[in-house]
Amino acid sequence: MVNHQTTMSNSDYEMARRSALKSVLRHIRHFPMIYVGGLIVLLLAIVAVFAPLLAPHNPNFPFQNGLTLDGSPKPPSHEFPFGTDENGRDILSRVIYGTRVSLTVGIVSTIINLVIGVLVGMLAGYYGRWIDSALMMVTETILAIPFLLFCMALVAVLGASFMNVLLAIGLLGWGVMARIVRGQVLAIKEMEYVQAARALGASHLRIMFRSILPNVFGPVIVFSMLNVCNNILAEAGLSYLGIGIQQPTASWGNMIQEGVNTYQFAPWTLWFPGLALMIAVLGFNLLGDGFRDWLDPQSRVGTR
Amino acid sequence: MSDPVLQVNSLATHFPIRRGVLRRTVGHVRAVDGISFSVKRGETLGVVGESGCGKTTMGRSVLRLIEPTGGDVFYNGRNILNFSKSELRNLRREMQIVFQDPFASLNPRYRIYQTLSEPLIIHNLCSPSERMERVQSLLARVGLDPDDARRFPHEFSGGQRQRIGIARALAVNPKLLVLDEPVAALDVSVQSQVLNLLVDLQKELGLTYIFVAHDLSVVRHISHRIMVLYLGRMAEIADADELFENPLHPYTEALLSAIPMPDPDARRERIILSGDVPNPANPPKGCVFHTRCPLAQDVCKSRVPEWNEVSPNHFVACHLRA
Secondary structure, eight states: OOOOSSSSOHHHHHHHHHHHHHHHHHHHTTOHHHHHHHHHHHHHHHHHHTHHHHOSSOTTOOOGGGBOTTSOBOOSOSSSTTOBOTTSOBHHHHHHHHHHHHHHHHHHHHHHHHHHHHHHHHHHHHHOHHHHHHHHHHHHHHHHSOHHHHHHHHHHHHOSOHHHHHHHHHHHTTHHHHHHHHHHHHHHTTSHHHHHHHHTTOOHHHIIIIIIHHHHHHHHHHHHHHHHHHHHHHHHHHHHTTSSSOTTSOOHHHHHHHHHHHTTTOTHHHHHHHHHHHHHHHHHHHHHHHHHHHHOGGGGTTTO | OOOEEEEEEEEEEEEEEEETTTTEEEEEEEEEEEEEEEEETTOEEEEEOOTTSSHHHHHHHHTTSSOOSEEEEEETTEEGGGOOHHHHHHHTTTEEEEOSOTTTSSOTTSOHHHHHHHHHHHTTOSOGGGHHHHHHHHHHHTTOOGGGGGSOGGGSOHHHHHHHHHHHHHTTOOSEEEEESTTTTSOHHHHHHHHHHHHHHHHHHTOEEEEEOSOHHHHHHHOSEEEEEETTEEEEEEEHHHHHHSOOSHHHHHHHHTSOOSOTTOOOOOOOOOSOOOOTTSOOSSSTTTTTOTTOOHHHHHSOOOOEEEETTEEEOOSSOO
């Protein structure tokens, strides 16, 4: 975008960028939710990326010494810090590997939601008239069907696999996103700077994606964070019902499902995947709420 | 008479009012209803009237930012209402607009460099390596620091932002500018600076202006001719000094009497109009002004007044002053 050859040198821009970053950090200081949420998400991401290094055992290996003599799971011990499950597998390792599944599904499906939602919302809001009516009708229909039931049906048809779970959640969860984008676009397209772009002869594509889109992004980013939570929960729900991630691959959902079998006499099989799920949802929620407060100009009063 | 750059014939812009489940059209708001005028090269035509009289709609209809529902707009002899998409795109290089609200007219996410290089990119006016130079010379032209290019709109005052808005309109080297209340949102001290800038630019670049405003003293300062609108229709048009010294339409008289006088001892009869502007969806019969006109007669309620040239270049639509 920026031409560096002329009077403004590269380093000028670098300095402007850096001071902008500084002021962003200064503002964020007033929103501890962003820090806490960001820290949790960052930790989860590290766990997911470095799972093979962090996991003490092979997550899918049923250990001979992982079961008591009567064949029930072992409680947390030095060797198995989170205990073992009914197959004698190390729960800590499985929770660590489950982080990969949950984060991948949560984030990738949200990106799919984002792309579809932004496209649909942008076209509906920008063109209006029958395009708006038609696209919003589709959106309302998608929203009217219970999300999890629809995912179940789709996975049942396509077959249960990691890819299909991801696609099902990604292709069905964009309804609210489309609505949010459409609402924003309706407001922003009447702004005079959009009229100015029209008066300059800018094409529709240029107006939509260069003039309007950057101004829509604030609320969209906030909602995306909250959407990641929903999608992580959806994946866990599907896996819990046995139509999500299949054994022996570990996901928090199918671990909870297994844990329910042994909960009576080995409650740790339920605790740890449940706790992991809770922490992940909490982290993304805090981040989303924090971003929302931060972007809301009224909440910035007094922090300038 | 020198050649008219812009010739507008009975321009009309009606907005449908839709009601009910089926969104049926139950009426029209006649925002602009049969306006005709011409603008000569290098001239400034002032357009005045109350809020809601169709000034802004008229300005935008002339540029086809709002599609007119009737009439013709000839630019250099060609009817732009028949222009195709690509012809219209080329026309954008000839006609530009400056908006009223300098806080809404600049994209808050764009650096000034981006805002000012957008027209250059859209019309492919220079190579990427020349863009920064062009942007900086535009900034210098409107009296800003060339280094401001890297800043964001929120770092500027209203007057500075309006200068940026003017620079953006000038980027494509237009011949005609529609100025949509360009100083209405500015402090009085800044208003005169921006007005002087506009006058200077007109002299340097030979620009033609359509200057929309509701502040008559501002309009007098800058316009060669002035058109008075009421309820989407023309009430009067005349050379600026003629209009101020010899107003004919009762509505023009009322507007002029509302200008504050700098001399506190000066006594002048104030004409205070009663009531509000009628609903443009349901305009009064006959002369649209008769409901508020202090001089209204029976004839005003039944017959639409004709457009009469009372003296050279001075036209008025009034039964009593024709």
